[in-house]
Amino acid sequence: MPPASDRARVLRxxxxxxxxxxxxxxxxxxxxxxLTRLVASGDLERVARGLYRLPGDAPSEHHGLAVxxxxxxxxxxxxxxxxxxxxxxxQLPCEVWLTxxxxxxxxxxxxxxxxxxxxxxxALTAGIEMHPVEGRDVRVYGVAKTVADCFKYRSRVGLDVAxxxxxxxxxxxxxxxxxxxxxxxxxxxxxxxxxxxxxxxS
Numbered sequence: 001m002p003p004a005s006d007r008a009r010v011l012r013x014x015x016x017x018x019x020x021x022x023x024x025x026x027x028x029x030x031x032x033x034x035l036t037r038l039v040a041s042g043d044l045e046r047v048a049r050g051l052y053r054l055p056g057d058a059p060s061e062h063h064g065l066a067v068x069x070x071x072x073x074x075x076x077x078x079x080x081x082x083x084x085x086x087x088x089x090x091q092l093p094c095e096v097w098l099t100x101x102x103x104x105x106x107x108x109x110x111x112x113x114x115x116x117x118x119x120x121x122x123a124l125t126a127g128i129e130m131h132p133v134e135g136r137d138v139r140v141y142g143v144a145k146t147v148a149d150c151f152k153y154r155s156r157v158g159l160d161v162a163x164x165x166x167x168x169x170x171x172x173x174x175x176x177x178x179x180x181x182x183x184x185x186x187x188x189x190x191x192x193x194x195x196x197x198x199x200x201x202s
Contacts (some may be wrong), residue, residue: 011043011054016159019053019134021070047111064112066134068096072107075100075135076128077140078117079149079157085131086143088174089164099124101201117153122186148183151193163196170200177201 009028013020022032035052038044045055062085064184065077075154077085095115100107102120127145130137141149147169148163169175180197186188 006030007038007043010034010038010052015054015123019047019051019054019070022050037092062133062138064096065140066136066139067112068098068107068109068114069133069136069138071109072100073099075107075139076124077138079115079153080144080161081163082141082143082146083150083165085140087173088146088172089142089161089166091187093159117149127183142175143169144179145183147175147180147188148187148189148193151184151189152187155193164194166193166200185191 003190005067006029010020010025010030013028022035025035026067035044035046039046039052044052046052047067051067052057052192065081065085068075068077074105075098077096078099080091081095081097083089083091084093093114093115097115097117098107099119101115101124102118104118106116107114126143129142131140132138143165147162147165150157152164177197180193181190184193
């Protein structure tokens with residue numbers, strides 16, 4: 001068993017809603033083998049690479065996003081996962097869709113499974129919102145940016161998904177036309193979107 005002080009320190013951190021990461025444990029002066037022993041003894045549960053929580057803690061509806069945010073802090077939840085998070089449309093993705101920098105290394109995370117999208121410049125940085133999930137800040141694209149992204153990546157998500165997101169987001173007043181046009185310009189899909197937007201507001 002690990003020393004009582006190390007064990008107590010880790011379990012105190014793990015009691016937080018967001019659990020504890022290996023990095024946080026190391027910053028508290030606890031060696032990684034302590035985490036391994038606590039998992040082996042059943043005192044901790046490993047929920048993803050480098051992320052631990054107390055056994056039996058009930059995950060929230062968006063638990064997967066909290067896990068991804070801990071493992072890939074610079075990623076941004078996008079496309080189908082962003083639509084689900086915002087409650088727009090009917091998509092229930094089995095993977096977490098995540099945008100990362102075009103030059104970034106692919107995240108090494110097995111669970112939850114990831115669908116990676118790469119971007120750079122304003123297409124990567126514009127429209128990011130911060131939302132607390134299980135005590136962690138999760139970066140998620142806002143509704144207007146997500147709708148524009150759906151049109152940009154319509155070959156991957158389907159034009160029907162993009163149109164559903166456009167209709168539902170507009171009817172629920174989740175964005176203005178100016179916001180939508182701004183992100184359409186950033187995503188270079190103004191021409192593609194124009195006839196659908198005109199039909200929507202006419």
